[in-house]
């Protein structure tokens with residue numbers, strides 16, 4: 001009886017729960033649907049209001065300055081070329097901008113599209129996708145108007161491990177879904193198939209292909225040292241092809257490593273323009289040398305005494321001329337009064353902290369957009385300047401407590417460099433920026449038409465001097481797209497001629513020319529050489545200049561041994577933005593902006609059961625190995641009874657006497673446990689013994705074995721015949737072969753860090769040769785062996 005009651009109660013409870021869950025699910029679905037409909041309606045209404053409001057202004061100025069959306073809307077029935085970019089650090093964006101400018105210059109109506117901010121995509125996502133094919137402007141499709149050719153140009157970088165960039169990923173997934181839906185009608189929309197393995201369509205049930213009638217071309221930016229070189233570009237092209245698109249031109253590949261990315265792009269761009277004429281029937285004019293219109297609105301924000309802020313929030317659509325961007329400019333603004341977003345008194349208050357980056361939101365890890373400020377605890381020069389290039393290696397230790405930064409050995413620490421003050425001064429002088437303007441907060445704004453707002457695209461609202469110091473890269477090699485815009489502003493014909501001649505030279509020749517005349521290594525050099533281009537509005541210059549990008553360094557410590565402190569080893573070169581910043585302008589006690597980029601170059605928790613570890617880290621590649629060894633030591637202290645396998649460390653440098661900067665650490669880790677304990681006791685506070693000092697057990701327990709069981713180093717210039725780490729691989733071939741083929745603890749882990757151009761490839765070849773010679777494998781089999789190790793995350797590379 002009791003059993004029956006229990007069963008009845010159980011069934012009742014189950015039934016009630018199921019009904020509640022079902023009802024909740026239905027309600028959530030209904031709410032989602034209602035929200036989507038409401039949102040789409042609001043979006044349409046807002047657009048309509050915005051369009052009406054634009055008509056009230058002097059339309060000319062607005063349409064030129066409107067960025068992505070209004071161009072798209074305006075050209076629903078025109079032959080619009082959409083240039084869509086996927087960019088993480090700005091290279092693809094710069095190329096896309098340059099292409100859009102060239103197309104507009106040649107009379108083609110062009111929309112430059114950041115897909116993460118594309119109002120059309122937003123609308124598409126909230127529409128009934130069954131009836132609206134991706135990329136077909138919705139309104140044109142809905143009212144059945146005749147359409148001009150639809151052209152989509154994709155300029156996409158590859159990020160992560162062969163993935164689309166953050167701003168492109170959502171559109172990329174929509175493209176995948178659209179293709180999947182058209183080619184596999186029964187597949188569930190949640191299963192996102194990769195471009196490569198989307199099944200073949202069946203002729204009878206297949207709906208219309210999503211990219212039918214769409215002309216497309218794809219240019220990929222990548223780095224040939226990555227395993228998945230330009231993978232995003234090839235995947236995008238495959239999707240477009242599978243979706244029925246019409247290819248305008250073959251995929252272009254720009255390799256960041258070659259230094260010729262822009263030249264390759266220029267050539268590809270020319271071919272695409274030809275194809276636009278031949279295949280799409282567009283008519284391209286010959287182009288002009290008139291300066292292009294800025295995309296963004298630049299404004300000075302006067303708060304307090306310097307000038308009274310415009311209470312109505314009136315802003316200028318013209319970027320302020322660099323030489324007279326003070327009160328006169330404000331007057332012009334008031335008179336012309338072309339874009340009034342809304343009364344925005346609050347928006348003209350500059351950020352009180354005036355830090356170049358807003359602090360990370362509470363509970364979130366610092367990131368590219370919100371880096372943390374970390375303090376330099378110590379800066380130690382590890383090697384004297386090299387004779388050959390004057391460079392030396394420094395070790396930096398930072399304190400990250402209270403910043404939200406967490407990390408482990410193998411991750412990368414980013415550092416945001418700043419331009420040297422003398423460079424900022426030269427730039428300000430060339431552009432004749434008055435001293436008083438440098439302290440005025442400024443904004444570079446994107447117009448958000450659907451909301452009638454101006455959105456600052458700079459990381460924060462900061463004084464102009466901070467923009468010049470922290471945001472625009474004044475020291476890097478100038479981008480052709482920037483130079484082209486500058487050249488167009490030249491008012492002196494002879495200067496303009498010469499400027500264009502220099503830009504048109506292939507990359508190699510530019511260097512020669514620069515050496516012949518005077519050095520033209522930075523944008524500031526060009527501003528000084530061609531003074532008539534300095535009439536460029538300051539906002540436009542800031543818009544077309546590349547942004548300062550953070551530099552990444554392999555972390556040479558581990559959280560287990562170093563707590564909240566993080567160490568890196570940096571080769572400080574005599575020139576270079578980050579090098580001169582870290583080498584000459586950052587001192588102990590200073591703060592730098594930083595965040596951690598998580599990598600997969602990690603030591604797994606399970607390194608016991610005799611698992612072999614092979615670490616190859618010549619030069620500053622040794623930094624990552626130091627981190628891994630610190631972690632290994634800390635793990636061994638935690639689990640002293642586990643059985644640890646052999647660990648071999650191979651190092652290389654030019655000279656032993658001056659460049660063996662990890663010698664202390666390597667020597668200590670190679671000691672027997674007893675020797676190490678004695679050494680630690682005698683060297684309390686030594687840098688190398690940090691893991692022991694921090695160990696919970698005091699005195700620290702005896703380690704089960706040495707941390708490094710075998711090590712060797714190759715110093716290339718200490719003898720007549722040069723030797724490298726690859727020679728060490730050959731020298732220790734028996735042992736390395738045994739390690740590589742061991743199955744203990746899940747198999748050998750190989751870590752390789754350092755130069756990607758030559759060293760990493762040479763090591764690959766040396767390991768392949770070893771497998772052939774010792775294991776009797778053919779070359780193909782040995783390469784497959786290494787490929788499998790990589791696929792299983794047992795051959796890990798941190799190369800640059």
Ligand SMILES: Cc1cc2nc3c(=O)[nH]c(=O)nc-3n(C[C@H](O)[C@H](O)[C@H](O)COP(=O)(O)O)c2cc1C
Nearest residue numbers: 087088089090091092157160162222223226229230
């Ligand atoms: C974290 C990271 C991961 C990358 N992954 C790849 C990759 O898998 N394949 C590739 O070809 N390039 C890769 N790259 C190189 C970039 O695609 C290349 O530097 C490109 O010029 C960046 O363009 P962007 O500035 O527009 O983002 C990677 C770069 C970074 C910083």
